[in-house]
Amino acid sequence: MTLRQDKRRWTMREVQGAALDLFEARGFDAVSVEAIAAAAGVSPPTVYRHFGSKERIVLWDDYDPGLFAEIAAQTRALAPLAAIEHGLIASLDRVYADDARLVLRRARLMLSNPALLAANAPLMAELCAALGALLDQHYPRLGTERAELLGAVVVAALEIAIKHWIAEEGRRPLREHFREAFADLRSVVLTEGVLT
Amino acid sequence: MTLRQDKRRWTMREVQGAALDLFEARGFDAVSVEAIAAAAGVSPPTVYRHFGSKERIVLWDDYDPGLFAEIAAQTRALAPLAAIEHGLIASLDRVYADDARLVLRRARLMLSNPALLAANAPLMAELCAALGALLDQHYPRLGTERAELLGAVVVAALEIAIKHWIAEEGRRPLREHFREAFADLRSVVLTEGVLT
DNA sequence: CCAAATTGCGTTAGTCACTAACAAATGCGA
């Protein structure tokens, strides 16, 4: 809203863009924050003030608010698993329409580097907790612990979907991989008695 | 087996012990690797040669071989979810009998520090992959993708169990928390149609 | 039991991620 916040967002996108270019060209470990700052026309401490760490330059985005709104909108009409599945897919579609290429680049980098994978863990843990809290709030009959577990399972499915999406270079949209992961999840638990 | 390997293990336990003492006293971030090395009577590069990073001094253990053997032993008689559940619980029991206190200290530290939580992610990803491969091998009818997903779900349940275990200071054994997480997982998927 | 090849350790020196402190500049409210 204010000019300051707009500038901040603009600078962050600028730095992220410059960093992605450099990382893809030379590799994450071979690019110093100093080089990124120089390429983006800012000073190193400014990069840290915005992102906190080198890894978070890649991992940063602002999709979460839309995601939570989308899921909350589905909770009135659907059961927990279905609500979270449909809400997440709707959110994925919007992100896909806007920034598909950007998300692909970031995800590919993340899966190719252990340091980035590691730095992503606290963010995923946060997402798990937020999803769990949202479910607990909208489905009181579910119970806090089951809500927490459901959040974790959904995030695990999302991570696997992203992995498969990257593995085939994003040829099919991410939502399809996620839908498959969810179908697999249901069938695996439901057919448990049938096998062996 | 050889004297060298024995010495290596002994030194690693020594360094880990000294490090845990220091971390619990002053906090993970306030203890330098130099101080740990001095307390354990080795040089800093030796610490890195053994553990690779400061975080892995806390995260290192050698429980995985036992875990995989235990799960593989269950796959002939049980369905996938049940086999992995019982195998993991059996393995948990053995670890519990030997090193309950040590595991508790390490887990408490890990959950209290973002850097440790982050460094744990690649290890969990590796565990997911190994579990998935094991399931894929023993249950060909399951399919590679469902095996992979199952591994991820189990690890997510394990992480939640550890979290609850630490939250109540290890009063009830870890296996009980894990059993509850698994029961919740089944009930959440099975009762999906009933709620709202 | 002893040389020779292998392997691991300590010392040194260096790179780079990250932070604190301060001074200058820029957007904000009156």
Next chain:
DNA sequence: TCGCATTTGTTAGTGACTAACGCAATTTGG
């Protein structure tokens, strides 16, 4: 337009981590 708050760049410093090298210990083959 004028003080006020926030942001930025500069500087200096800490500490995680690695490469290189000489030395000591272990293993292997005789």
